């Protein structure tokens with residue numbers, strides 16, 4: 603693989619944002635994801651290759667390590683920050699259609715629930731896996747999800763809940779979505795959920811971590 607893209611993957615995995623960023627200490631003063639992406643574009647590397655073979659490789663590694671409890675929330679956040687800095691440079695190529703996402707997914711924390719830390723991590727890992735995420739934020743009800751599905755061409759929906767009370771709202775939202783859009787896959791997650799609960803409410807997948815959701819999307823929509 604191209605040496606620059608290998609370096610780029612390492613920058614994302616280690617959370618090296620740009621040359622100024624002091625983190626991680628052993629990479630102080632070195633180019634970060636931002637500068638390497640800039641160089642790669644200047645060298646004429648295809649922006650889709652930069653995304654697939656650089657940025658996504660780094661985020662993929664972090665996603666797997668997070669699933670395996672080898673790294674923790676701050677590591678995912680800083681990796682996502684590094685990826686985001688590079689994505690800014692790729693934005694024009696997405697707009698021109700030169701770089702394409704694998705598809706779109708709507709994500710949100712369900713009605714009555716304000717917890718969004720976990721949902722935001724899921725968003726970052728899925729985005730890092732090459733998907734476009736439409737984030738509805740917190741306290742999102744069935745109407746909000748249905749409108750977003752209508753507005754954007756999405757393949758799946760992800761629902762998050764952290765309270766035993768609000769997880770019950772996932773059932774109504776899932777049923778409403780399946781009634782209107784039976785083809786849309788519904789993924790659910792959050793600390794109090796179980797596989798049995800997901801089956802009971804008619805969701806397509808329960809995943810305890812973002813990587814599980816990303817693996818599912820990549821398999822089902824391969």
Ligand code: B12
Pocket residue numbers: 675714715716717718719720721723724760761762763764765766767789790791792793794808809810811812814815
């Ligand atoms: C931070 C926090 C808050 C913050 C939230 C800030 C924010 N912006 O999110 C604040 C202070 C606002 C808060 C408020 C409340 N909280 Co609170 N909170 C927590 C706490 C400490 C951490 C939650 C968290 O962020 N975890 C870290 C993330 C990374 O984990 P995660 O959310 O589980 O997400 C991971 C997976 O579950 C999965 N995942 C998550 N979503 C999805 C979605 C999909 C599709 C997929 C595939 C995967 C997936 O991937 C994520 C990454 O691995 C927990 C206790 C705990 N230790 O869990 C209590 C906790 C969830 N809160 C609790 C309670 C009771 C409340 C309040 C009702 C308190 C009150 N009396 O006001 C309010 C409710 C407000 C509301 N309406 O939502 C209880 C819930 C009890 C229960 N069984 O229902 C807990 C368990 C604390 C406790 N032990 O009592 N809380």
